[in-house]
Amino acid sequence: MTGTATTQAAGSLAGGLVVSTVATSSLGDRSYLAADGAVAVVIDPQRDVDRVIAEAGRLGVRITAVLETHVHNDYVSGGLELARLTGAEYGVAEADRAPFAHRPLRDGDVIELSGRMRVRVVATPGHTFHHMSYVLEGEAGPVGVFTGGSLLLGTTGRTDLLGPEHSRDLARHQHASARKLVQALPEGAHIWPTHGFGSFCSATPPSGDAADIGEQLRVNPALTLAEDEFVEQTLSGLDAYPAYYAHMGVQNARGPEPLDLRPPATASREELARRLAAGEWVIDLRSRKAYAASHLAGIVSLGLDGPMVTWLGWMIDWGAPVTLVGETSEQVAEAQRELARIGIDALAGAATGQPAELATGQSRTRDTPTATFEDLAAVQHGRVDGLPEAGVVLDVRTHNEFRAAHVDGAVHIPLYELKARLAEIPDGTVWVHCGSGYRATAGASLLEQAGRAAVIVDDDFGAAERAGVSMAEI
CATH class of the missing domain: 3.40.250.10 (Rhodanese-like domain)
Structure with a gap:
């Protein structure tokens, strides 16, 4: 499935620990599962937690803790639901005052997961005011850090998501937090960021696919520039971010509803024609080349061969009806999962087939040069x-x-x-x-x-x- 595909288990780290990456490439984010062979901790899970549960099953481990680095602005979190399903302890920053059952976390807290694995909590404000990073420690000491939207690969998380009035102060916090992390960790410690793989949550495009502290000391502006220079560079490079971000933090702060991926109602040809005529968001999920060759008149091309969810979520009026049109039911299911990750749950309907099959007449299809x-x-x-x-x-x-x-x-x-x-x-x-x-x-x-x-x-x-x-x- 697009955007869900890569689940990669790291090689054995110090003390036999492993870290699996569950990537959501369509949103540019990564979730992580760290395990010692018996128990596991999950950091920043996406809303469709079945992927994480499947990875825990593959490794034969039990999830005992779920941690959030921050209240996410670019996706609906699956943390609360994963904790409910597994009985795991759910850790979020104490300062966020979450209204649901959780373990309130503070700077310096240690979460003992087993005799061989623990997590140390480090307050790293910058991306948000209450942002936390989590240092993974084995029997011999720290092996890496889950940095969320703090220290990314060659960059940092953007600092304007809580409003432009806070962006300068948060940029200063971001600079200090990055330095706090590298001072507390050896140069060989791994960095596992949540954002920065195409996410609009990063201040600038990231560099590379993996890194350690030593590499970041050489290339990351937060570590190579003085504070004032870093702040000005960060703020001057910020561009617009998706409009749907305004709705993610609200859902995550109150506790997202459980995910429902039951298939949407089937839209008939006549219903499709009515919605297209009304200018509703009827989405062609096929590739852009297939769209150009033939499509329903009035349909919007946002194929699964690109970041459909980002652009649709950015362009629509929130709550507007959305109808999905794909070649197969598998395409529709994939798009439904993608949209659920940003809280678009109530789809108006869906249809499958080729344009000629779905049009009410030959005059209702088009091609585009x-x-x-x-x-x-x-x-x-x-x-x-x-x-x-x-x-x-x-x-x-x-x-x-x-x-x-x-x-x-x-x-x-x-x-x-x-x-x-x-x-x-x-x-x-x-x-x-x-x-x-x-x-x-x-x-x-x-x-x-x-x-x-x-x-x-x-x-x-x-x-x-x-x-x-x-x-x-x-």
Whole structure:
């Protein structure tokens, strides 16, 4: 399943401990299970805890503790439900004053898991005010640290999620917390962050897939820059984050409801046609290439070949009805699981099949032309070869991406703002691009839904200048 796939057990650490990683690549997060052969502790589980329970079963261990590094803003936590299902102790920061049964944790607390494994609690404010990190210790001492949104791989967690008024103070805390961790641990200690593998919770893109304290001492800005320089660099690099984050912390603070993955109601062809005509969020889960070849008129392309959950959660009005359309029931189930991770549970319905099978008539299907940056260069220079004129070049990347480099004369509207700003796009066929083609396809589908003609530039943005596209001065 996309975004659920990698569950990797680490090699044996000191004292025979192992750490398994349960990755959710669609959200850029990782959960962890640390075990000594008999018992296990879980850190920052995603909402679909069946993956974690399966890993514990594979290792033949019993989960006795579940720990949260912070009240998460980018996903609904599975910690409370996992503790209920396993009888494990649930640890969260005392200062968060959680309204459900839990063990309140403070800086310096030690959680004895067995004679061979313990966890030491370290207060590391920065990503949030009450953020905790957890040092995993074996019989010979510390072997690594679960850093949540504190010290990441080559970066740190962003500091503006609690509001811009706190971002500078939290950046200073983040700098101090990173140094607190490295001063308390040997250079060979592993770092196991929750965020930073594509998550918008990281301040800047991470570097690498694994690291230890020694490596971070050489490359992490929190450890190589003075405090004031780190703070300014961190704040200047922050871009927008997904709108659905506003709802995650609220759910996690009060205690999420148990997960329900029963299949949604089946939508008939007539019901699909009604919802499409009403401009509802009817989502095409197929690949962007399949969408371009043929799709239902008015449907929105957010395929499972990309971060569907992030972009849908970012663009919709919270609570708006969502209908999923896939080729198979497996695609629908996968998308349902993805959406449940950010609290979108009550789906309006689902349908499966090919566009021709789901349309109420032949006139209700469409195709969308695709092109490369070489094609765009040819059009810009008057060498048109069977493609419509580029009346408008629309860039749907983020602000930071656009500032770094962009096509000369391009209209810039980030994908997450596009539906509300369609009226700003000049007349003419819209050639829409992003960094690779996924967001461009989603943008083209929103344009077509509004009655505009679009061409999808399904190409890597790095090819634009090489192809001869006119670029703005950087």
